[in-house]
Structures are given as C-alpha cells and as structure tokens.
Amino acid sequence: MVLNVDLNVPPLESSMADGASGSAHPCISQGATVSVNPQCNHSTRGQQGAVPTSNNGLRSSPIDVEALEDDVEMFSSLRGFSETRNRARRNQPVMVVLDEDLETRPRPSGVTIGESVTTLSLNTHAKRERIPTNMTIINCDLDLDPEEENDAKKRIVMKSNLEPEKVVAKEPTFTCPVCMNPLVEASSTICGHIFCDSCIKASIKAQKKCPTCRRKLTMNNFHRVYLPTID
Amino acid sequence: MTSSSAASRKALSKIACSRLQKELVEWEVNPPTGFKHKVTDNLQRWIIEVVGAPGTLYESEKYQLQVDFPEHYPMEAPQVIFLHPAPLHPHIYSNGHICLDILYDSWSPAMTVSSVCISILSMLSSSTAKQRPADNDRYVKNCRNGRSPKETRWWFHDDKV
Numbered sequence: 001m002v003l004n005v006d007l008n009v010p011p012l013e014s015s016m017a018d019g020a021s022g023s024a025h026p027c028i029s030q031g032a033t034v035s036v037n038p039q040c041n042h043s044t045r046g047q048q049g050a051v052p053t054s055n056n057g058l059r060s061s062p063i064d065v066e067a068l069e070d071d072v073e074m075f076s077s078l079r080g081f082s083e084t085r086n087r088a089r090r091n092q093p094v095m096v097v098l099d100e101d102l103e104t105r106p107r108p109s110g111v112t113i114g115e116s117v118t119t120l121s122l123n124t125h126a127k128r129e130r131i132p133t134n135m136t137i138i139n140c141d142l143d144l145d146p147e148e149e150n151d152a153k154k155r156i157v158m159k160s161n162l163e164p165e166k167v168v169a170k171e172p173t174f175t176c177p178v179c180m181n182p183l184v185e186a187s188s189t190i191c192g193h194i195f196c197d198s199c200i201k202a203s204i205k206a207q208k209k210c211p212t213c214r215r216k217l218t219m220n221n222f223h224r225v226y227l228p229t230i231d
Numbered sequence: 232m233t234s235s236s237a238a239s240r241k242a243l244s245k246i247a248c249s250r251l252q253k254e255l256v257e258w259e260v261n262p263p264t265g266f267k268h269k270v271t272d273n274l275q276r277w278i279i280e281v282v283g284a285p286g287t288l289y290e291s292e293k294y295q296l297q298v299d300f301p302e303h304y305p306m307e308a309p310q311v312i313f314l315h316p317a318p319l320h321p322h323i324y325s326n327g328h329i330c331l332d333i334l335y336d337s338w339s340p341a342m343t344v345s346s347v348c349i350s351i352l353s354m355l356s357s358s359t360a361k362q363r364p365a366d367n368d369r370y371v372k373n374c375r376n377g378r379s380p381k382e383t384r385w386w387f388h389d390d391k392v
C-alpha cells in the first residue's frame with residue numbers, strides 16, 4: 001500500500017493511488033527519447049488534481065485548493081502575502097464596530113476595538129457550541145440577530161479608534177507573485193489571481209496556466225484591473 | 232557536476248536577475264527552516280545546505296543542494312540537484328537528481344527557491360526507508376553524459392509496471 005511510503009513526495013503517490021493500484025513505487029525516468037507520459041504526474045496534469053500534487057511537497061494535505069493558493073502566495077512573496085492578510089483581516093467582519101453607522105453597514109468593516117468588554121458581551125450572544133473559544137469574535141456578527149446586535153451595541157464600549165484607523169490607513173502595495181515587485185498594470189486572470197500585466201502574459205506564454213492555481217489559461221483569459229486608491 | 236553544462240549556459244535575463252535578488256533578500260530575512268544559503272557572488276547558482284529535520288530518518292544529516300537558474304527564470308524551473316553524496320531516498324538518485332514534480336512539469340513561476348527547499352525537506356522528512364529508487368542504476372547510467380534532470384522525462388508508475 002501507498003501508506004508506508006511517503007505521504008508527501010507523493011504528489012506522485014497520491015496521483016498514482018487514484019490511478020488504481022495505488023502502490024508504492026519509486027519514480028522512474030525514461031531516457032529522453034521515451035515518449036510515454038512525460039514528466040511526473042502526468043496523470044493529473046492540468047486538472048485540479050495536479051495542484052495538490054505539486055504542492056504536496058510543501059504540505060502533506062492534498063487537495064485543498066484554497067490552502068494551496070495560500071501556500072503559493074506565501075512562499076512567493078511573504079511580504080505581499082502578509083500585507084494582504086492583514087488587510088483582509090481588517091476587512092473581515094471580525095470585530096464588530098458598533099456605532100451610528102451600523103445600520104447602513106450591515107457588515108461593519110472590522111476595526112479593532114481591543115476591549116475585553118467587547119469580547120465578553122459578544123461571547124454571551126454567540127452560539128457557543130459551534131464556536132471555538134479563540135474564535136468567538138469572528139463569528140459574532142454572523143450569529144447575532146438584529147435584536148441581539150442592538151443589545152450588544154448597548155453593551156459595547158464605544159471606542160473612538162475608528163477615526164485613527166482611517167487616518168492611519170495607508171496605500172496598500174501588493175506584490176506580484178511572479179516578479180515580486182509591486183504590481184505594474186495589475187491584471188486579473190479569470191480565476192481571479194492578480195499579477196503584473198507583463199508577468200501574467202509571460203507566464204501564460206510559458207506554461208498556459210495560472211502561476212497561482214494552475215488553471216489552464218489562454219491569452220484571452222486575463223484583463224487589466226484598476227485597484228482603488230485611498231484618497 | 233552533471234548539471235552545470237545545461238543550466239549555466241546562458242546568463243540570467245534582467246527579469247531573472249531582479250527576481251533572484253528579491254528572493255535572496257527575502258531569504259536573508261526569512262530563510263526556510265533547516266536551510267542555509269552558502270553565500271557566493273554567483274546569483275545564477277545557489278549552493279544550499281540542508282539539515283535533516285529532527286525526528287526523521289535524516290535527522291541532523293547535512294546535504295547540499297545545487298540550484299541553477301535558467302536565463303528565463305522564473306518562467307522556467309531552476310535545476311535542483313543534490314551534490315554528492317545525495318541522501319538515500321526512494322526519490323533521489325545517487326547522482327543527485329530528484330524526482331519531484333514541481334522541479335519539472337509542475338513548476339510554477341510563483342514558486343521560489345524557498346518553497347522548493349521546503350518541498351524537498353518535506354519529501355525527505357516523509358521518507359520511511361533510506362533506499363535508492365528501484366531504477367537507480369539504470370537511470371544514473373543514462374545520465375552519464377552529464378544530462379540535466381530537466382531533460383529527463385520523468386514519470387511515475389506503480390510496482391506492476
């Protein structure tokens with residue numbers, strides 16, 4: 001069985017296993033002239049399956065495309081990634097900002113309240129059973145019904161740090177995963193991955209697939225995007 | 232070295248240079264655990280020391296990877312081999328060639344030296360037997376003229392083949 005070999009090198013193995021006789025096998029290479037299934041992993045090339053495969057080396061958990069994308073980004077541009085992350089975190093409904101804007105902003109963009117009071121009061125409203133303790137806050141605004149929300153609103157200590165947050169916000173710079181420079185003429189693929197225009201062009205020319213998720217792409221499968229700026 | 236002929240033929244493109252410099256800086260700030268880049272003035276060939284991860288068959292063993300970058304890196308994969316002696320591993324040939332898909336067909340320009348290193352260490356760490364690939368001798372013989380592993384048609388088969 002495959003199990004005793006490597007779970008991980010295994011892009012190979014996992015793909016083989018699918019193949020059928022999932023057995024542990026060493027990879028072999030043929031002379032350059034052999035034309036059978038060139039390259040490792042042939043069997044999954046181009047499909048989603050190929051992704052786990054290749055990233056498998058990094059992580060042994062196969063098939064989570066999302067995670068894979070993260071991997072790729074993370075490794076390719078730590079800085080860009082963490083910036084993106086932080087930003088994303090800020091935009092998630094992680095912390096509830098309760099202020100007069102609330103009604104017009106059903107999904108308050110998170111601003112750190114950094115107050116234990118917040119946590120506590122939300123906690124009482126959250127459905128405990130499905131919320132891991134350290135994630136309580138994250139789910140809170142999904143779980144609160146409007147009434148509870150109001151209730152919570154009353155309890156939450158208003159913090160004025162909404163203002164500072166806005167003031168402090170600075171222009172985010174995103175790094176292209178291919179050239180690792182700030183994006184130049186940002187372009188999105190149809191799979192939603194963003195690169196410099198010239199980088200995605202070169203990548204498609206070289207590989208006909210998305211550098212981040214490996215989706216098959218042609219020269220028509222990407223377009224410029226115009227990211228908002230902070231004024 | 233089996234490798235050099237093929238890999239270092241052409242100088243790095245401007246784009247490749249710039250990207251490698253970024254990678255180097257990033258590496259210095261945040262090197263992958265278990266790896267040490269041996270500083271040289273050759274941007275096109277990196278020699279990287281890897282130490283087997285604790286709790287694995289290769290614990291504390293030291294090996295060296297040689298990474299050669301093609302002119303059009305990262306559009307093309309780097310060539311990565313183990314310098315002699317290569318670790319005993321079911322996917323590593325005695326000439327240092329590594330059977331790992333991301334080094335060949337599954338390469339993506341969004342991958343980096345660092346991510347490749349992590350893949351390789353992960354491959355080592357998951358090994359349960361210190362042994363050569365079954366076809367080691369045949370393969371190594373075929374490579375005697377100094378062929379790069381990138382010219383190899385890698386494929387995988389199961390035991391019955």
Ligand SMILES: [Zn+2]
Nearest residue numbers: 176179196199
């Ligand atoms: Zn770019």
Ligand SMILES: [Zn+2]
Nearest residue numbers: 191193210213
């Ligand atoms: Zn994509």
